[in-house]
Structure formats: C-alpha cells, structure tokens
C-alpha cells in the first residue's frame with residue numbers, strides 16, 4: 042500500500058525532487074510500472090482543459106466617483122453588467138451580448154479587452170439618494186483602475202460533455218457550433234485524457250479550496266459548479282481567480298454564429314498521487330471516457346441520443362452514424378489543454394506551485410434537476426384544428442378549387458392513396474395554376490416540400506418554425522404521416538390572446 | 542486553378558457548360574453548383590494551361606468567368622487551434638497535425654464561406 046501526504050509532496054516540490062507528469066504521460070507510466078509502481082514513482086499528475094465556458098464572469102469593483110453614485114444599471118462597452126449589489130460592485134457575465142453590436146461582442150470580449158490593457162467605456166445610471174446623489178456616470182477605465190477584478194465562474198471544467206449532431210434538413214446554429222444537415226458533422230468539447238474531473242472522478246483531491254491553474258494564474262476551486270451532476274459523469278466546478286494576474290493566452294473571447302458570446306477558459310488542475318486509487322484514476326484514457334452524441338434537431342431539453350461514443354473516436358476525426366463516416370470537430374483546443382498541463386507541470390517542478398487538499402469535499406453523487414414549471418406548456422394537439430380538408434394527389438385542380446370554395450378553407454392537405462401526406466395546396470397555388478392555364482392533377486401544382494409538426498410538440502416550437510419559413514399553416518401528422526389536423530398562425534394568436 | 546462560373550438569368554435554360562466542354566474538349570471538375578430558376582453559380586477546377594480556352598468558350602455563351610484568387614486566410618494570433626472549422630469544410634482544407642496544431646491547405650479552398658461562420662474566434666477571412 043502506497044500512502045503519501047500532501048505535506049510530503051509539497052516538501053518534495055520545495056526541494057526540487059518532486060516527480061510530476063501530465064495525465065497524458067501517466068497513461069504509459071501506469072501501463073509500464075503498474076498502479077502500485079506508478080503510485081510510488083509519481084507525486085503529481087497535471088491535467089488541462091481549454092474550451093468554451095459560458096458560465097463565466099467578472100466580479101469587479103469600480104471605486105467611488107465624485108459625487109458618488111449607487112449604480113443601478115451599468116454597461117461596459119454597451120454590454121450590460123449586473124449591478125444590483127452595493128454601490129460600485131458589479132458582475133459582468135461572459136454570455137451577455139452587446140446592446141449595439143449584438144452577438145459579435147459580449148461580456149467575454151470586455152473581459153479579454155480588459156486583460157489586453159484596452160480602455161473600456163463605462164456608462165452607469167441610478168435613481169439617486171441623499172448619500173449617493175449622482176444619477177448618470179460616463180467614464181473610461183482599464184484593468185488597472187479596478188479595485189478588484191475577480192473571475193468568478195459558476196460552472197466550469199465539465200467532467201465530459203455530450204457531443205452534438207443534427208438529423209434535420211437545415212443547418213443549425215448552436216453553442217456546439219454549426220451543425221450540418223442530415224448528420225453532416227459531429228461537434229464535441231472537452232479534453233478527454235487530460236480532463237481534470239475525469240482524472241479524479243471521486244473528487245478525492247479536487248474540492249473547495251483546491252489550488253489550480255486558472256487563465257495562466259493561480260486560482261481556486263470554490264465548490265461544485267452549478268448544474269453539478271456527478272452521478273451521470275457531468276460534474277462541474279465553481280472557480281475563482283484574479284484576472285489581473287491572468288494571461289490572454291488562456292482567456293479568450295468567442296462568438297458562436299446564431300448563438301452568442303462565450304469565454305474560452307484555460308484551466309489546469311494538479312492531482313497529488315496520494316495512493317494507488319489516484320494513480321489508477323489518473324491513468325484514464327480517451328477510450329475510457331464515454332459520452333452520447335445528441336440530436337440537436339430536437340429543440341427540447343431532452344435531446345435523443347443517437348449513439349454512445351468515446352473520446353478516442355471523437356478525436357480520430359470521424360465517427361460512424363448509421364453506417365456513414367461523419368467528420369468531427371472539436372470546439373475546445375487539445376493543443377492548448379496540453380500546453381496548460383505542461384505549464385502547470387513546470388510550475389510544480391520548479392517550486393512555483395504547491396498542491397493542496399480540499400478543505401471540504403464536493404459531493405460525488407446526485408444529478409441536476411430540471412426546472413419546476415407550474416404552467417403547462419401547450420402542445421400542438423391542444424391548439425390545432427382537427428378539421429382539415431384533404432384531397433388525393435391525382436384529383437384535378439378544379440376539384441381542389443371546389444373543395445376550398447365549399448369549405449371556405451385555405452389549405453388542402455394532399456394525400457396519397459394510402460392516406461400519407463404528400464403535399465399542400467393553398468388557394469394561392471390554385472390561382473397561380475389558373476393564371477398559368479395549368480389544369481392537370483393536384484400533384485403538378487401542389488407544394489411538395491411541406492412543413493409539418495407532431496401533435497406532442499410544444500406550440501412554441503411550431504410557432505418558431507412557421508415564423509422562420511414565413512408560412513401561415515402546417516399540417517399535423519403522426520409517425521405514419523397520416524394527417525391529424527392543422528395548426529395555423531390563427532390558432533397561435535388565439536392561444537396568446539387567452540394567455541395574456 | 543479554381544474558377545467561378547456565373548450564369549445569368551436569361552441563359553439559365555441553355556446547356557452552357559456542356560456545350561463549352563464539348564467544344565473545347567476541356568474537362569471541368571465541378572465542385573459546387575448552385576442553380577435555381579433565376580441564377581446559376583458553379584465552382585470548378587481547371588488546369589491553368591486550359592483556362593483561357595474554356596473561359597472564351599463559356600463567355601461566348603454569356604457566362605461570367607472569374608478566377609478565385611482570394612484564398613482563405615487564418616489569423617494565427619486569433620486562432621486557438623480548436624478545430625471547429627474542420628468538420629464543416631467540404632474540401633477538407635483543415636486538418637490537425639500530430640501536435641494538434643491546425644494545418645490549412647489553402648489551395649483546396651473553394652471559398653464557400655462555411656468555416657468563416659463556424660470559427661468561434663473570428664480567425665478566418667477570405668482574401669488578404
């Protein structure tokens with residue numbers, strides 16, 4: 042049995058005899074020396090990750106102005122920060138987007154600009170009090186002008202992250218990047234073999250108070266992250282570090298087209314090898330870390346899993362979906378994750394960084410809950426009209442005109458002999474056919490690419506689709522493509538009229 | 542070299558491409574074709590030495606031919622080597638080397654712009 046203490050390891054760091062390796066190197070060492078040998082030989086294993094971490098932000102203090110102001114609303118380069126605390130404290134979230142530049146520029150960009158020494162415009166407003174009489178303030182600041190500039194990140198360093206793909210027929214713009222239609226690509230995030238929490242999955246050495254590499258400086262874990270879900274392998278960490286000491290090599294603003302802004306964070310966590318169990322867990326490899334590929338075409342929180350995959354496959358550049366090779370893209374940088382693990386290794390080796398034990402363990406069981414919703418979300422079947430007029434595809438344009446006229450109904454669902462939906466025909470299509478003198482079958486004048494929806498979809502999703510494609514109605518169909526009804530913008534307006 | 546062939550609305554129903562290929566005997570490797578009832582745009586690869594002849598043949602039929610000479614440009618300072626651009630590029634311009642650095646094979650680029658939208662760090666642009 043190997044048993045080492047933090048104190049012993051820190052003494053070795055101090056006298057320069059410490060043996061420190063990266064989590065990538067540890068894989069081979071455990072293979073060669075076995076778990077016990079590796080636990081004896083290796084004192085510290087360093088990990089690293091560098092990727093998009095939306096749940097990041099800057100807690101700052103501006104100092105008092107003359108005359109003083111109790112800031113109620115606050116903007117940095119037109120990006121709003123939260124200032125509902127004391128007078129001149131604020132929290133600037135990385136994902137807040139600019140009021141004037143939209144998704145091109147957000148809180149993350151202000152943070153990176155501050156770090157790069159740029160001047161930032163400040164605009165603040167207030168209601169004014171006897172002690173804080175000022176109502177408006179405009180100034181410019183740099184990072185040096187702030188009293189405190191603390192990165193306080195509620196949820197970073199996911200243990201692993203689900204991969205994303207898209208079964209639909211259009212490009213999706215998501216926080217997982219651009220997802221091409223018909224399973225055109227798969228995107229993923231996380232550093233696999235170097236992932237901090239995957240190397241210490243029972244959180245023996247990573248907990249409140251653990252000293253870490255954060256953005257190029259020393260920072261700390263201050264607890265579990267929000268949405269911490271360790272039982273599913275989705276543990277997260279809450280972190281804190283001083284922005285003034287950080288480096289723009291490891292803190293980078295980003296913007297995902299059609300989604301918004303986020304901060305790329307560089308985080309490295311050292312794992313002191315106190316026993317065999319830790320030696321074994323730090324030998325984890327890409328092939329041991331599994332995650333699901335989720336279908337982002339489903340705009341619901343529960344996205345269907347297409348298949349399970351491990352990080353070795355994701356990193357190989359191709360994964361198989363339905364027998365087809367699909368190219369993968371990483372959204373996080375493995376090169377930078379490796380750089381971080383190596384830099385942290387150098388810090389430890391040169392006595393610049395000492396390891397620590399958590400002052401409190403974080404829980405390694407439990408799952409994040411979904412939101413409690415007291416108002417039921419209406420489904421398509423609750424608001425659709427189940428009266429819908431259908432027509433067979435081989436009937437004539439005249440038959441169609443007659444049906445529309447008789448039922449004073451604007452949309453005809455065109456069906457095949459077996460009742461499957463094959464198209465849609467509107468009064469407008471008929472007018473066009475008449476104008477062009479086409480009187481053949483309905484099939485020749487109908488719209489074949491017809492948007493549809495399912496009865497159990499939330500109305501909001503149907504409304505978004507109607508709006509995106511600029512159509513006024515969609516047939517509702519079941520899995521066998523049989524027509525159940527129709528949902529129109531009229532149905533939705535009536536629903537809204539009832540709601541408000 | 543990569544060329545862009547634009548076919549104006551009034552010629553969209555004529556078999557301009559096939560006629561030009563038959564007339565000159567020059568093979569075009571068509572890589573992207575966006576054609577609808579109002580407009581056509583194709584991107585094709587052709588040997589440098591054959592460019593002038595095929596251009597003449599295409600233009601005599603009303604097409605507009607342009608050389609694509611604004612290769613994709615990557616700002617190495619902005620790029621973080623994430624690899625987000627890899628999977629959306631239809632021409633496999635991007636790959637990782639063994640150190641997980643991004644490699645860019647500009648010559649293959651057909652300037653479709655997909656990667657520009659994908660890059661979270663705004664590191665990619667056409668032309669420089």
Ligand code: SF4
Pocket residue numbers: 613629630631632633634649650651652653654655656657
């Ligand atoms: S523009 Fe980008 S995505 Fe398109 S071919 Fe060129 S490199 Fe590839």
Ligand code: SF4
Pocket residue numbers: 615619620621622623624625626627643659660661662663664665
């Ligand atoms: S997506 Fe942008 S930042 Fe990422 S590797 Fe490609 S060019 Fe670099």
